[in-house]
Amino acid sequence: MLDKVTRLLLVEDDEDDYILTCDYLEQLGSHTFDVEWLSCPEQAISVLSENKHDICLLDYRLGASDGLEVLKRAVDNGFRGPIIMLTGQSDEALDSAALDAGAVDYLVKNEMNSSRFARAIRYALARRDVEDERVERLKAEAENRSKDRFLAHLSHELRTPLSSILGYTELLMQSVKNQHAQNELGVIYRNGKHLLSLLNDVLDLSKIAADKLELNCSDVNLDSLMADVYTLMRVSAVDKGLTLKFESQQALPLVVNTDATRLRQILINIINNAIKFTNQGEITVRAWTAWVNEREMLFFSIKDTGLGIPAEKQALIFKPFEQIADVESRDVGGAGLGLAICSELLSRMQGSIELESTQGVGSEFTLSIYPGNIRDVERQVLRFDSNPDCQQKLATLETSGRVLVVDDLKDLRNLVGHMITMTGAEVEYAEHGKQAIEKVASAEQAGEPFDIVFIDLHMPVMGGKEATIELRKMGYQGP
Template sequence: MIQKQARVLIVEDDEDDFIIASDCLDDLADYAFSIDWVSTPDEALALLKENRHDICLLDYQLGALTGLTVLEKATNIQCRIPIIMLTGQSDDLLDKAALDAGAVDFVVKTEFDSPRFARSIRYALSRQEIEKERLERINLETKSRSKDRFLAHLSHELRTPLTSILGYTELLLESNKAKAANPELNIILNNGKHLLSLLNDVLDLSKIAAKKLELNPIAIKFEDFLIDIHTLLKVAAADKGITLELTCSSPVPQEVYQDPTRLRQVLINLVHNAIKFTSEGFVRLNVAAKIEYNQCQLMFEVVDTGTGIPAQKLQNIFQPFEQVEDMVSRKETGAGLGLAISSELAKAMGGGISVTSEPGKGSCFTLQIAENNANSEHYSMLTFTASALAKSGEALPSLAGKILVVDDIADIRELIGHIVSSFGLSVVYAENGLQAIDAIAAENNNSQPFAAVLIDIHMPLMDGREAVVNMRKRGFLMPIIALTAATMKGEKEKLQSLGFNAVVPKPVNKALLHRELSKLLAKADPEKSLLSPPSQTSGPGSVRRVLLVEDDIDAAELTKLLLESLGCEVEVAHSGQACGQVIALNSAWDIALLDQNLPDTSGLKLATLIHKTATVGEIILVSGESIEQSTLDANGISRSLLKPINKHMLASII
C-alpha cells in the first residue's frame, strides 16, 4: 500500500506525552509522518506562521500560557494549518472554547491509542487536503485570469504603435511626397504586416493553450478543397523556381467532414514551410486514406527536396518559438509558432503531425487526422495531375470590373480575392454584411461602382442573408453571388428567393465561379448596376462629424489624418475627461470612435456616458483585442475595430 506523506507539528512541553503521541501516529499505517517537536508557544507560533505543516497537535497547558492563547495568535498571523487541541482530561467548557478559538478538534491524551484519535487525525488531514486543492485551484484560476489580462494588454500595446507604423506608411505610399522612397516604404509596410501576423500567431497559440479552441466541421468537397490550396500556393513555388505537385496515392472520400478553415491553416503552413526551405526541385502534397476497424484516417504528406532538418532538431520543431536554424544566422523569417499551432490543431482534429528528414536531401511532414466519412462506396482516386490541376491552371477569358468580396475568414477572403483577380477583375474586401453595405454606399457616386458582390452566408454582425435583403431594400441592383458550404436540397432556391442571383458552393471551384460571373456580368447593365440608396441623415457629399477619443498622440494624429482624407471633420480628445469637455461644447456627432484603453476610463464605460450626454449616430470601439458583440450591445456600441486601423477600415464605417 502506498502511504500518504504528512508533516506534523507537535507542540508539547512534556517529552513523555510527545513520545506517546509520536508512537500512536506511527501506528496509522496509511500515512508516513514527518514530525517536528517544539515545547514553547513562541517556537510554535514561529513555525505556524510558515504554514509548512499539514497538521498541528497543540497541548492545552504550555507553562504560563495556554493553548487557547496560541490558537488566537495563530489566527491573527493567518495560519492555515488544522490544529487539534490536546487536553489532560475531558472538559466540555474547555473543548467548546478550543473549537471557538479555531481548533478543528480536541483529543484527551488518554485516547492516543483509541480509534477516536486516529479518526481525528485522518479527518484533519483530509480537511487540509481539500483546502490545499481549493487554494491551488484558486491560484491557477487567478494565474489564468492574469495571463488573459496580460495578453489583452500586450495585444493593445503592440497594436497601437503598429497602427502608426502601417498607417503612416500607407499614407506616404498613396501620396506624392516620397515617390523616390516607395521601395523602402513597401519594405516597412511588408515587415509591419509580418509583425502583425506574428502577434496574431502568439494570441492564437494562447487560445489553444487555454483550451478555448473550437472546431466547426462541415461537409467539404475534397478535390475542390485541395485544388484551392494548390492554386493559392503555386505562385509562391513558381517564384522560387520550384514546382508544387498535388498527388493522390489511394482512394479517398469524395466528401470529407472537417473544419475547412483550420484544416486549410495547417496544410498551408506545412506546404508554405516546405516552399520556404526549398531552393530547387519540388514540393509535393500527397493525400491518402487509411481505414482500420471502420475508422478512416486522412493522410497528408508534404514532401520537399529542401535543406532538411538535423536529427537533433526534430524533437523540438513542434515546440513554440523553436526554429531549425540559429536565430542569428538563419535566413528565413518567423517566430517558430506555425508548426506549434499546426500540431495543436492536428491534435484537436483527432490526429497529429510527424516528420522524417535528412539534411541536404529534404523532409516529409505527415499530417494525420480522423475522418467521420468512412463509407468506402464514396471513395475514389483523385486525378489532380492529369485533369483537375490543368483546369485550375488553364487560361480563362478575362473579365472587367470591380468585385466586392465579403467573408469574415481572412484566409478565405484572400483565396477568393486571388481567384477573382486572376480573372482580370479588381477586388475590394469586406469582413461582414455591415461593412459590405457601407462599402457599396461609398462607391455610389464613383465612376466605377461594383460590378458584382461575392458574399459568404455565415458571418458575425450581419450574415449574408440579412445583407442581401438589406442591399435590395436600399436599391442595390448589381449581381450578388452567395458563397456557401450548405448544399442541401432546396438551399439554392431559398437563397435566390432572398435576392441572390447565383449560388457558388464552398470550397470555391474556379471554373464554376468564372462561369457564373461571366454570365451575370454579361447580363448586367453597367449604368444601372447600382442605384442611389435612400437618402440618409448624412447623405452623399455631406461632411461626417467624428469624435475621436485616443490617448496615444501618434495614433490619434494618424487616425485624424485618415478620417480627414475621407472628407470627415474630426475633433480629438485624449481622455474620458477631455471627451466630456468636448461634448459639453458640442453634443451632436455622426460617429464617436473610442479607444478601449484610456488613462482615466475604458471605451466601454465612456460609451455609456456619451449616450447620456450627447447625440451620436454611431459609437464604435477601437481595441487591441476582440470583444464579444454582447458586451458591445450592453454598452450601446454598434461594433468594434481591431487595431491596427487602416484607411480601408475607416472607409468602411464612413
C-alpha cells in the same frame, strides 16, 4: 527517499506531559516529527501567527490561562494548520466549544497511548494536505486568469500599432505617387506581416499551453480553400524560382467539416517552410482520403526538394523554439513555433503529422484530419491549381453613402476612414460609443442617417457592445 519531517508545536505547561507526548509521537512510524515545546500562552499565539508549523497540540489548561483563548486568537491571526485540543478529562461541553473555535479534534490525555491518538494525528495532517492543495489550486487558477488577462492585453497592445503600420503601408503602396518607393514599402509591409505572424504564433502557443484554444468547425468547400492557399503561396514560390503544384489522383469530397481558419494556417505554415528551405526544384501538395480505424480521414502531403532535415533533429522540430539554434546557419527567419503549433492543432482536429526526410534530397510532411462524416458527400477530382473564383486584389470598389467610424485610437480611426473614403463614401468619426450614439441621433434628426457604422469593441467611456445595444434601442436599423 527521506520521510518529510512534520513540524509540530506542542503548547503544554506540564513537563511530564511534554515528555509523554514526545514518546507517543515517536511511536507513530508513519511520520517524523520536529517538536517545538512552548508553555507560555502569549508566546504560543505569537509563534502560531508565523504559520511555520504543520500541526499544533494545544493543552486546554495553561496555568491560569484558557487554551480556548489561544485557539481563537491563533485562528484569527491566520494560523492555517490543524489544531488538536488536549485536556485531562472528558467534557462534552469543552469538546463542542473547542470544535466551534476552530480545533479539528479533541483528545483526552489518557487516550494518547491509544490508536485514537494516531488516527487523530493522521486525520489532522491529511486534512492539512487537502487544504494546502486547495489553496495551491486556487492560487494557480488566479495566476492563470492573470496570465490570460495579460496576454489578451498584450495582444491588443501589439496588434493595434501593427495594424496601423500595415494599413498605412498598404495605402502608400497603392498610391501612384509612390511608385519610386515600391521596393522600400514592400520591405516594410513584408516585415510587418512577418512580425504579426510571430505574434499570432506566440499567442496560439500560449492558448494551447493554457488549454484555451478552441476550434470553430463548420462545412467548408475544400476546393475553394485549397485554391486560396495555392494562390497565396504560389507568389512566394515564384519569387524563389520554384514550382508549386497541387494535385490529387482521386475524387475528393467537395465539402468537409473542419475549422477552415486552422486548416489553412497549417497548410500555409508547412508549405511556407518547404519554400523557405528549398533553393531549387519544386514543392508538390497532394490530397487524398483513406480509412483509418473505421473512419475516413482526409490526408495531405507536402513534398519538397530542399535541404532535408538530419535524422537526429526530426523528432525535435515539433517542439517549440527548437528551430532557433539553427536559424543563423540557414539564414531564415522564424521562432521555431510553427510546427509545434501545427502538431497541436492537428491533434485537436483528431489527426496527426508525420515526417520523412533525407538530408540533401528533401522532406515530405504527411498530415491528416478528421473531415466529419463524408460518406454521402458528393466527390470530384479537384483542380486546385486552376484560377480560383475570387475577387482580384487590384479591383476597385466603388460605392456611395454615409459611414460612421468609431474608434478611440486616432491612427486606426483615420486609417479605416481613409480606406472607406477611397470607395466614394462619405465618412464621419466618433471617439467612443457615447459620442457615436449622439452622432447617429443627430444624423437621424437632420434627415441624413448613416448607412453603416464601423465600431470598435473596446473603448473608454462606452464600448462598442454597449453602444450597439443602445443604438438598437433607439431604432437604428443599419448594419
